[in-house]
Amino acid sequence: MTKYLFLFLTLFSTTLYAQNKTGFIKFEFNTDSAYVIPGNDLFEAVKLASGDSLKFTEGTRLLSFQTYFDKSKTQFIKVIGDSTVIYSHTFEKNGLSIAALSDNIAARDYYNANAMILTDEDSEIFFEGNYVGTGFAKFNTFGNIGKLTIKNPDFGISESRLNIPEQKLIFITDKLRPSKSAARFFSVFPGASQFYKRQHVKALLLGASAVTIFAAAALKSANYKEELSLFKEYQNNYENAETEQIALRFGDLAESQQSKVKKLDNQRRGLLLAGILIYGYNIYDAFTSKPAGGYLKKKRDFQFYLSELPISGNIGAAGTLKYNF
Template identity: 25%
Template sequence: MNVLSAQELDSTGTGTLVLDTNLEEFYLIVDDDVPNAVLAKSSIEINLQSGIRKLTVSSRYNDDYSFELDIPASDTLEYSIFISLYPRYPKTSFYTIQSGRNLRILTDKESVIFIDGREVTSHYSELFLPNGSYELRIDNPDHGSLNSKLKINSLEVKDFIRFNEEPSRHLRPLNIIPGFGQIRKQQHIKAGVFITGVLGLGIAAIRSDALYSDKKETFDTQFEEYLAANTVAEARSLRLEAESTLDEMQRINNTSRALALGTLLVYTYSIFDSFQKPKSGYRGPGNIDPSLVVQSSPVENELYPQLSIRMNF
């Protein structure tokens, strides 16, 4: 049995927890403090701050199991748990804790990384942070600052790849293609909006222009018939038809101009936006990370492959 003391506890307000499990090995996480998780074999005796404590048991083959206990001051609490469910794909923090990191940050070499206002390191860092949300700031002497929010989850290692300076600058001339610059900046939703806008308005403008041409042919035919009319009544009727067609042509022409102007404005703005630096920085390669791992099942006693794809947006 492991006998351990939690860090920086006031001895006058602590109690002892004796936790017994049916697990061969597990990490005990106190109050979501994942970096200070304690490794135990089957059972553990640990001194904790008295009061309501959130405890999480993380093992290899099970989902993380969380519960709350009221730790008595200057007394011992004995507690047992029995976990019998072995899911094929457990949602466990065990491997993240074992690796000693849950966040990797990569940025420009000249940059300095700050988390919640505290300087962490330079352009590359591997960290182990408690679960929660954090304010990330990356300062660069030549390109200013990047600001972003991070949400840390101990179930996975989060990769944060951002650059102040634009990577692949040699591809900038291709930004004249609507949406291409946004795709390069990993702004896929915005790219879709620009591509859809330019194509949609452009196609509508082309169709409107084709409709105008059809009406123009109709008007020319009506005008020729008007000139060839044999009676005043026939001429008056053909004239009214031609004037009606002419009015339709005017409306269609106004619509075509509006659609053409809209297409030009969306296209121009897409080009302008493609050269703007994103507030959260340029996303680099590695935002899509496929990996193939082999898991073992303690119940079925067999190995099976697991393909996982992590995408950071």
């Protein structure tokens, strides 16, 4: 009995050891350090220097990597028990983008912020009533839920609630000033461009006028077709009349109906012309009129703001002047 119990315990221990077998992954990066994120869980992220190793149980592991200017897609890496696997990852050094910064724990630590807001150059940004920047702001909410307010002198106020786990950075683009290209695109729909540019009265007039006139033109066209069909019926009866009296009767009806058809035709043509003129003016206005305060100004993306250098507490620029002697 003791022999069998010993054999059972030995087999159990061997099986347990096989199940808990571990190995190492050695990470090599083209940066000094990076974050390794097991299972895409930012709370489990580990910062490693290039050349460091991590211990994992044997099997296939789901990992991703982040540095402050880039992040990888999810990778599947096989861990071999009692062995070290070397895994190399190259980050794109020119890959800085909004997508690379969003949900990036390395960028959060590098910039000491878990929120970045990009808006119009002249829009002021507030978090919980405190001014944090104009045009662009990066700050840390420290896990607090708060109100984000963006104020523009020409286009009013945009408000939203921020609830950001401190373990990641989010990037918000909220531009209140309209862009010229979008305004021109919306010219396809009467009043839409004007509404986009916040010219609400003009948008209402153009939109309502276009809808009313084109709807009236459609009704007149439907009436015109009905009356034209009746005129053709009278005309056919007149041409095939068997007696003079019947011919005179349908001739009078056809003449009266023809006058009615011509009137409806003129009305529908007039309405269509008016609708075309309104539509044409809508397009002309969309391309020529500017919103209050103008369109979206210089295209300064977040890289412009991130590259600004603080000089003695102010934002400045450095330059070099060369002389040839």
